[in-house]
Amino acid sequence: MLSERRLEVLRAIVQDYVGTEEPVGSKALTERHRLGVSPATVRNDMAALEDEGFIAQPHTSAGRIPTDKGYRLFVDKLAGVKPLSTPERRAIQNFLDGAVDLDDVVGRTVRLLAQLTRQVAVVQYPSLTRSTVRHVELLPLAPARVMLVLITDTGRVEQRMVDCPSPVGEESLADLRARLNSRVVGRRFADVPPLVQDLPESFEQEDRGTVSTVLATLLETLVEETEERLMIGGTANLTRFVHDFPLTIRPVLEALEEQVVLLKLLGEAKDSGMTVRIGHENAHEGLNSTSVVAVGYGSGDEAVAKLGVVGPTRMDYPGTMGAVRAVARYVGQILAES
Numbered sequence: 041m042l043s044e045r046r047l048e049v050l051r052a053i054v055q056d057y058v059g060t061e062e063p064v065g066s067k068a069l070t071e072r073h074r075l076g077v078s079p080a081t082v083r084n085d086m087a088a089l090e091d092e093g094f095i096a097q098p099h100t101s102a103g104r105i106p107t108d109k110g111y112r113l114f115v116d117k118l119a120g121v122k123p124l125s126t127p128e129r130r131a132i133q134n135f136l137d138g139a140v141d142l143d144d145v146v147g148r149t150v151r152l153l154a155q156l157t158r159q160v161a162v163v164q165y166p167s168l169t170r171s172t173v174r175h176v177e178l179l180p181l182a183p184a185r186v187m188l189v190l191i192t193d194t195g196r197v198e199q200r201m202v203d204c205p206s207p208v209g210e211e212s213l214a215d216l217r218a219r220l221n222s223r224v225v226g227r228r229f230a231d232v233p234p235l236v237q238d239l240p241e242s243f244e245q246e247d248r249g250t251v252s253t254v255l256a257t258l259l260e261t262l263v264e265e266t267e268e269r270l271m272i273g274g275t276a277n278l279t280r281f282v283h284d285f286p287l288t289i290r291p292v293l294e295a296l297e298e299q300v301v302l303l304k305l306l307g308e309a310k311d312s313g314m315t316v317r318i319g320h321e322n323a324h325e326g327l328n329s330t331s332v333v334a335v336g337y338g339s340g341d342e343a344v345a346k347l348g349v350v351g352p353t354r355m356d357y358p359g360t361m362g363a364v365r366a367v368a369r370y371v372g373q374i375l376a377e378s
Contacts, residue, residue, distance in 0.1 A: 042092075042113075048075060049085045050094055051118045054106050058354055061283065063103025108319035108353060111331070115316050115357050122358035124366050128156070136370050142166070142195040146271050149347060149371055154274025156363040159351035160296060162334075164306050165269040166194035166344040166375070173224045173232065176258065178217045183207035188257050194344050194375050202257045205249040212247055216254065229262045268303050272296060277351070284352035285329050295326030296350065305332050306346035314361055319353045329353065333360050337368040338375065347371070 042050070052073040056064045066082040069075065075082060086104055089095045094110035097103070106114065124132070135152055139145040146163050153161035177189040184207045190198040219242070223235045236255055240248040275296060282289055295301050301324050308315065317332045331353045336343025348364055 042089075042094075045075070045077065046085045046089060047113075047118060048073075049082060050089055050106070050110060051114060053086075053089075053095055053104060054110065054114045054118075057105050058356055061354065063098055063105050065103045068103075106353075108321070111318045111353055111357070112321075115318065119357045119361070121314070121365060122362040124362055129366065132156075132366060132370050136367075136374055139374065141197065145195065145371065145374055149367060150271045150273035153347065153349055153363065153367055154277060156367070157349045157351070157360045158274075158277050158280070159349040159355070159360065160272065160274045160277060161347075161349050162270060162272050162302050162306065163347040164303070164345040165271075166192070166196060166338075167268060171196065171344060172226055172228050174226075176217065176220050176224060178213050178220075178254065180208070180210060180213055186213065186254065188254060188261070190258065190261055194338075198261050200257050200261055202254055204253055206246070208247075208250050212250070216243075216247075216251055220254075220258075232262060233259055270299060270302060270306070272302065274349075281352045281354070284354050291326035292330055292350075295324050301327075305350075306334055306348060308334075314365060315348075316357065316361070331355050331357075333357070333364050335364055335368045337372045344375070 049069065052069050052075065053064045056062075056068065056072060066079045066086055069082050070077075070079045077085075086095065089110070090097065090104060093107055094113060095104040096107050098105055132152060136145065136148055139148050142165070146165055149163045150161045153159075153163070171192040171194050173190065174193045175189075175191045177187075177191070179187040179189065181187055181201070184204045186202045186204060186208065188200045188202050190200075219239065220236065223239065224232050227235060236258070239255060240251040243251050275293065278289055278292060285292060305317070305322070305324075305327070308317065313335070315332075315334050319331065320328050322328060322330065322332060327350070329352065330350050332348060332350050333355075334346050334348025336346050338344040347368055349360060351360070
């Protein structure tokens with residue numbers, strides 16, 4: 041275990057390196073921080089930190105930089121989540137409150153996260169596998185054509201055209217709508233099929249064909265839309281950190297283009313609580329020079345999706361963690377109120 045003083049030296053090194061992008065020397069540390077010891081003692085502490093793999097010497101200069109192991113200890117023990125200022129919180133709320141639908145919420149969230157953290161923002165759409173049905177609407181378009189509208193508790197809206205085997209009247213459609221909603225509202229998608237399988241039998245013989253057709257379309261929608269989707273923004277922010285990537289930024293950009301990679305990254309985040317993956321903790325080789333900060337968001341206690349940022353390991357972890365957590369909280373509130 042490191043002593044409290046050496047932990048403080050590590051904290052100071054991380055803070056200075058993140059702020060200046062320059063390797064940190066013992067003289068600079070004693071000048072910038074009140075460590076309460078001499079430069080010689082700080083040099084000894086830095087040597088011990090280097091021996092244990094928390095810092096490294098990038099070249100023959102006297103300065104040191106944090107390693108992945110050093111950043112990990114910093115995040116686990118030393119980095120509190122930096123609270124956002126009142127103007128920042130108000131700006132987040134005002135920006136997200138203007139959203140008109142789920143696509144707009146996700147799009148605004150991506151832009152907001154990228155601006156707040158100056159990193160690459162990734163936001164997963166609410167998972168339909170975790171969603172519940174808020175309402176099913178049936179709208180007549182023609183004597184034998186109906187539009188089915190499925191609305192989820194997270195604000196997703198799916199529309200399908202249904203060509204019925206025979207004309208269907210307003211009264212019959214209203215009856216089907218009422219009976220259907222009485223069975224499925226508030227239910228998870230996975231629970232819906234057995235709840236409606238006997239519904240056609242409760243209708244008159246001449247209406248059963250239409251009911252079966254509508255149900256088939258509804259069930260197809262529930263299955264089709266389980267594919268996960270996400271939105272990414274702020275990739276251009278990485279160009280500000282070209283010196284943080286050892287050889288080239290290209291592997292990072294290629295990894296970010298692969299949706300499967302990003303979904304896996306977000307999937308590794310805990311449903312509740314912050315997840316921070318640093319450098320080589322990221323399984324995908326192209327992201328070994330990056331850190332990922334992610335958290336779940338949702339309309340209640342359960343997370344329905346994840347959001348987060350990807351940036352270089354030389355990251356303002358307290359500030360980034362605070363921004364990600366705050367945005368997730370506001371998005372959850374919007375989903376709960378929608």
